[in-house]
Amino acid sequence: MATAAHSGVPAKAPSRKDLSGPALRTFFRIADAWGLKEAEQMKLLGLDSRSTFQTWKRGAVAAIPKDALERISYVMGIYKGLKMLLPRTANEWVRKPNDAPLFAGRPAIERMASGNVADLYVVRQYIDAQRG
Template sequence: MQHPATARQAPPKPSSRDLSAAGLRAFFNIARDWGLSTDEQMVLLGAPGRSTFFKWKAAPETADLKRDTLERLSYLLGIYKALQILLPAVAAADAWVKKPNSAPLFGGRSALDRMLGGNVADLVAVRQYLDARRGGWA
């Protein structure tokens, strides 16, 4: 039997504020890489008010995001990661979201156009499309 002092304890779960800050920092880096406008960023985040958006951008560590926004961030990070895997050339991965796409899901429009539909379901659809392309669960 292990001595209680040497027993491994699970690390503490990150707080909602920690998750919010990390997610926003990653999102703003992705937005820069993808060349997104402020309005596009706001739609992808679920249309927060302008003052809220700029507060998040200036000080992500102060944000305590709602579940909907955290869910959006999770899908966007997954989309970004899937593109890095599918298109190892960074420039190609970053450009993909704005290129017209003939897949039925996009109907000749870009993945970004689909994601800017404003619904979480639009992000889910793009994420599932990319997961299927790389042979993952769809």
């Protein structure tokens, strides 16, 4: 259990508000590194509204929904796993056709940007399994 510095008092878990800004900034850096189109970014975040997307991109949001934080967590895990597996070509991997059964010859981004959080989860599992 985490405790506040030397006080013996349990540390308070960060709130959605605490996590939202850093999570979104990290997500948009990853999206830039991967060269994601706006529509792909919206799908990864689970958004239908372009205006909401633009608000989030500007950082003008107090707290994003729990679902969006979960999605960003998967994206971050995929990004980190790829950097460990493929240090030189990690950012290109999401766009390259992939013959693994999970992707059926299509780029991973097509599976990831389906709009279903479950697809982010299975891609994250796939990357983790490749790492061993």
